[in-house]
Amino acid sequence: MRTHNTHSNVLAVKSFLYAGIACVAMSGVASAQTSLNPSVRVNTPLNTKAFGESSVPPLPHPEAVWEDPFGWNTWLRDRGVAFLLDNRNEFAGIVGPVTHSYGLRKGSSSAGQYAFENDIDWERLAGIRGFSTHALVVGRYGIPASRMFGDNVNPSQEIYGAGGNVAVHFVYGYGEETFGHGRFDVAAGRIPFLNDFSSNPLYCNYMNNAFCGNPKAASDNTAHSSYPDAVWAARFRLRPTTHTYIQTGVYFSQAGIYGVKQYRTGFKLNGADINGESIPVEIGWEPVFGHGTLPGHYKLGYARDTIDHSDNYYDGNGRPYALTGLTPRKDHGANAAWLLVDQMLYHFDKGTPDAGVTFLGGMYYNSERSSMRSQQYQAGVLARGFWAARPKDGAGLNFAYTRVSGQAARTQELQLMQGVLPGSLLNGSYGPQSYGMVLEANYQIHVYRGITVSPDFQYYFHPGAQRVLRDTAVLGVWSHFELF
Numbered sequence: 001m002r003t004h005n006t007h008s009n010v011l012a013v014k015s016f017l018y019a020g021i022a023c024v025a026m027s028g029v030a031s032a033q034t035s036l037n038p039s040v041r042v043n044t045p046l047n048t049k050a051f052g053e054s055s056v057p058p059l060p061h062p063e064a065v066w067e068d069p070f071g072w073n074t075w076l077r078d079r080g081v082a083f084l085l086d087n088r089n090e091f092a093g094i095v096g097p098v099t100h101s102y103g104l105r106k107g108s109s110s111a112g113q114y115a116f117e118n119d120i121d122w123e124r125l126a127g128i129r130g131f132s133t134h135a136l137v138v139g140r141y142g143i144p145a146s147r148m149f150g151d152n153v154n155p156s157q158e159i160y161g162a163g164g165n166v167a168v169h170f171v172y173g174y175g176e177e178t179f180g181h182g183r184f185d186v187a188a189g190r191i192p193f194l195n196d197f198s199s200n201p202l203y204c205n206y207m208n209n210a211f212c213g214n215p216k217a218a219s220d221n222t223a224h225s226s227y228p229d230a231v232w233a234a235r236f237r238l239r240p241t242t243h244t245y246i247q248t249g250v251y252f253s254q255a256g257i258y259g260v261k262q263y264r265t266g267f268k269l270n271g272a273d274i275n276g277e278s279i280p281v282e283i284g285w286e287p288v289f290g291h292g293t294l295p296g297h298y299k300l301g302y303a304r305d306t307i308d309h310s311d312n313y314y315d316g317n318g319r320p321y322a323l324t325g326l327t328p329r330k331d332h333g334a335n336a337a338w339l340l341v342d343q344m345l346y347h348f349d350k351g352t353p354d355a356g357v358t359f360l361g362g363m364y365y366n367s368e369r370s371s372m373r374s375q376q377y378q379a380g381v382l383a384r385g386f387w388a389a390r391p392k393d394g395a396g397l398n399f400a401y402t403r404v405s406g407q408a409a410r411t412q413e414l415q416l417m418q419g420v421l422p423g424s425l426l427n428g429s430y431g432p433q434s435y436g437m438v439l440e441a442n443y444q445i446h447v448y449r450g451i452t453v454s455p456d457f458q459y460y461f462h463p464g465a466q467r468v469l470r471d472t473a474v475l476g477v478w479s480h481f482e483l484f
Contacts, residue, residue, distance in 0.1 A: 039196070085114070150466065174187050184239075214226070217371075224251075233250060252276075322426075354384055396444070430468055
């Protein structure tokens with residue numbers, strides 16, 4: 001049996017709290033979104049889970065406006081049942097120039113999501129040792145303002161789309177079994193690929209889709225199902241030491257993902273359009289430096305899928321399909337790889353465990369022959385607790401560089417030569433794509449328990465990775481209300 005001294009346990013708990021997300025064992029910290037709880041669990045070192053009397057990791061318990069209305073929240077949680085309800089809204093308006101020659105325009109838009117989550121500790125409720133279930137439904141509305149000025153690479157508002165335009169959309173529902181006091185964990189059911197892999201709850205301290213909820217290049221491959229759409233899957237996680245993990249799984253890709261026919265409500269659970277599998281592997285190291293005050297997360301991952309992808313350049317005869325007029329050839333399987341890092345660099349003395357300056361960085365690679373975003377690199381900082389009078393306020397700055405597939409760009413050039421009109425090129429672009437960059441800065445105001453409002457500024461260099469479009473700027477605000 002492992003033993004830990006009290007001091008080391010306290011330090012490890014600090015490494016968990018810093019994330020700024022309400023999560024499995026702690027309350028009193030504002031969350032960015034209810035729906036981030038799966039990625040929070042990935043980012044939690046082993047001995048920070050205060051299991052207590054149950055062998056199931058603690059249920060999420062975020063700071064909320066109504067923490068315990070009529071006492072029912074405490075009554076349910078004492079029996080292993082948790083309900084969460086929240087809303088995230090994101091507004092953005094274009095304040096920079098727009099390339100009007102393509103019919104683009106200035107404007108503003110709002111996008112948002114309400115989410116209802118249920119987590120059950122079945123060991124506490126019914127005596128089923130180590131077993132828990134997790135389910136989430138959402139409703140989504142709105143569009144991103146960036147579409148108005150021609151960007152199709154880094155949406156200005158991440159919380160849009162793929163929700164079916166219905167009042168209730170089923171996101172995920174799965175069972176999870178935990179063994180060995182958290183050493184081994186297996187989950188199976190309807191699970192989005194990117195809930196567990198290439199994920200970090202810190203990213204949703206930002207509004208641009210380049211950062212939140214995963215690096216945008218991660219969802220470029222449709223075999224990597226992205227929230228709020230899930231596929232049938234099984235995921236396995238092993239924690240060989242306190243601060244390391246390795247995880248893998250099998251995710252059954254579905255051809256209709258993000259389409260209305262299969263995924264409008266998310267409740268169509270048949271496997272009629274399963275067209276292959278995606279198998280990811282990710283290893284993580286979660287050290288704590290600075291005598292327990294400087295936590296970090298380091299992730300290295302790879303994924304291979306077995307589905308057929310449309311080639312970005314060649315037809316079935318090995319010639320450019322933009323010239324022959326034939327359909328793109330099918331390439332069997334694709335690769336993806338990623339490296340994600342976050343590390344607290346400085347902790348503010350006398351502040352809470354999450355009071356400090358954290359660096360975030362990452363890189364993502366996709367197969368150039370079949371993905372639009374072939375590479376993405378990003379770096380930023382997140383600071384919290386720097387103002388003693390407002391310890392729960394935060395500020396963020398992030399930068400992303402996205403490289404579009406060179407093969408896709410060659411096809412777009414040939415399409416222009418063939419007389420294809422701007423806006424109708426591959427990927428819906430107005431000109432050949434190369435690379436684009438986005439810079440985001442915000443200040444997060446902790447208004448009240450469970451309520452955060454954040455003014456937000458974004459600047460686009462080569463919107464949509466298109467040199468034919470003018471650089472521009474977006475000014476907005478996002479808000480999060482965790483109701484209970």
